Amino acid sequence: MATLPATHLLSHFQTIGSETTSPGARFLFQFQNPNPRTPCSISFANRAPPCPISKTGLSRALPNYSSVPTESNPKRDALTIREICEGHVPEHVLRRAEEVGYVRPTDVQLQALPVLFSGRDSILHAQTGSGKTLAYLLLIFSVINTQRSAVQAVIVVPTRELGMQVTKVARMLAGRPMELELEQKECTVMALLDGGMLKRHKSWLKAEPPTIVVATIRSLCQMLDKQILKLESMRVLIIDEVDFMFNSSKEVSSLRKLLTSYSSLNNRQTIFASASIPQHRRFLHDCIQQKWTKSDAVHVHVNPIQPMPSCLHHRFVICGKTRRHQALLSLLHSDAPESSIIFVGEQSEKSKKAGNVPSTTLLVDFLKASYVGCSDIHLLEEDTNFNLRAAYLGEVRQGGNYLLVATNIAARGVDLPETTHIYNFDLPRTAVDYLHRAGRTGRKPFSDNKCTVTNIIMSEERFVLQRYENELLFNCEELIL
Numbered sequence: 001m002a003t004l005p006a007t008h009l010l011s012h013f014q015t016i017g018s019e020t021t022s023p024g025a026r027f028l029f030q031f032q033n034p035n036p037r038t039p040c041s042i043s044f045a046n047r048a049p050p051c052p053i054s055k056t057g058l059s060r061a062l063p064n065y066s067s068v069p070t071e072s073n074p075k076r077d078a079l080t081i082r083e084i085c086e087g088h089v090p091e092h093v094l095r096r097a098e099e100v101g102y103v104r105p106t107d108v109q110l111q112a113l114p115v116l117f118s119g120r121d122s123i124l125h126a127q128t129g130s131g132k133t134l135a136y137l138l139l140i141f142s143v144i145n146t147q148r149s150a151v152q153a154v155i156v157v158p159t160r161e162l163g164m165q166v167t168k169v170a171r172m173l174a175g176r177p178m179e180l181e182l183e184q185k186e187c188t189v190m191a192l193l194d195g196g197m198l199k200r201h202k203s204w205l206k207a208e209p210p211t212i213v214v215a216t217i218r219s220l221c222q223m224l225d226k227q228i229l230k231l232e233s234m235r236v237l238i239i240d241e242v243d244f245m246f247n248s249s250k251e252v253s254s255l256r257k258l259l260t261s262y263s264s265l266n267n268r269q270t271i272f273a274s275a276s277i278p279q280h281r282r283f284l285h286d287c288i289q290q291k292w293t294k295s296d297a298v299h300v301h302v303n304p305i306q307p308m309p310s311c312l313h314h315r316f317v318i319c320g321k322t323r324r325h326q327a328l329l330s331l332l333h334s335d336a337p338e339s340s341i342i343f344v345g346e347q348s349e350k351s352k353k354a355g356n357v358p359s360t361t362l363l364v365d366f367l368k369a370s371y372v373g374c375s376d377i378h379l380l381e382e383d384t385n386f387n388l389r390a391a392y393l394g395e396v397r398q399g400g401n402y403l404l405v406a407t408n409i410a411a412r413g414v415d416l417p418e419t420t421h422i423y424n425f426d427l428p429r430t431a432v433d434y435l436h437r438a439g440r441t442g443r444k445p446f447s448d449n450k451c452t453v454t455n456i457i458m459s460e461e462r463f464v465l466q467r468y469e470n471e472l473l474f475n476c477e478e479l480i481l
């Protein structure tokens, strides 16, 4: 992507909305891209209005600017998901969304949906827990035709847990509408996930292709390689947690194949989503160069000046290595968290070979023996079998008042909105990991509740945490036990 001086860039923006020059001012710009072959990146400050984008770079997606919310016109703050989606998303899907409480759009929905409905390939880049899933699902429902017997949308996710969650929301929105005649087809959603019963899926795919497939890349590619699944009718391809997928040596070659060989970019709309897209300009450039997206792809960046939700309160406790269990116990006693996740580092291969008990197991045993504040203590890690993992998450979702000890497997996408506290028993290895772990709490978009992220660190780790603070723009307060 060409880098232009700010003054040059600004000359291509046309101010069309409310504007002030005070700190935190919000600008509403109409972007006239001087070169349609140049990638376009749009950033939105918190609660800024949607930027209308069309294939020519001119206003189109939101037909009427008076419906865009601004501070000076509170009436416009009442813009609903229905108002944004009407004419795009079928009535019964909107009704279902309202029934489960999706009425007001979150920032990412407000800002991204018009762009998505305009048909452009997009990179959805917005905070954890901001509602990216609903945004891309509404796009899918706006595009699919349930009377066609073909796979029309594919959502690729990194883990089985996230896949099950997305499938659940998609099925909930798809629910058979009352007015549908018996002989008419309804939207079907298949979860094609690692650890699933692929045999059963094969028969299903042969008998009647589902409308939407939610898949892990390995299972998806197995079906594509064997030509059991075909993507010639696919109109939308979503890659969720895209930075994780491209960073994973196991996934990346299959992902590239999916984007370039298994389907044609001209026949589909491609959406990448994540709360973290490091070097996003470079990524957008690569997407276009590598032909993963069309050349007019858009980077929709919501609230770029605040990578993490503002409702999170970050703390750290310094203690020696042998005191960490005790420190965690003291924290649990003083916080009395309603529901919490404790993140522990993965066991190294060396430690596994030496036959050591993983620190996750040691911690769960310790908590079961010494912490009486919660009877529902579960362990979620790679080695836990798939069925048990699903059962634990199911229980936790239903009950509330849980304590989940987990490795990074639970750090991406898992949505347990009741989680009030995160504890990093081991500091994550990267700032991106910190962001996703922290983002397992603070997942109620319109709640004012504060949630807490606490790091148990050794004194020599303080500078690492400081680096994360600088990179992710947050402050961590020291807590003395």
Ligand SMILES: Nc1ncnc2c1ncn2[C@@H]1O[C@H](COP(=O)(O)OP(=O)(O)OP(=O)(O)O)[C@@H](O)[C@H]1O
Pocket: 101, 102, 103, 104, 105, 106, 109, 126, 127, 128, 129, 130, 131, 132, 133, 134, 274, 275, 412, 413, 414, 415, 417, 439, 443, 444, 445, 446
């Ligand atoms: N418009 C809405 N109104 C109320 N709740 C919403 C709305 N949109 C999403 N949510 C809820 O917000 C929570 C977070 O949504 P979601 O899982 O899509 O976040 P995300 O942006 O994908 O986060 P992450 O990057 O961590 O995966 C979910 O519990 C979801 O049900």
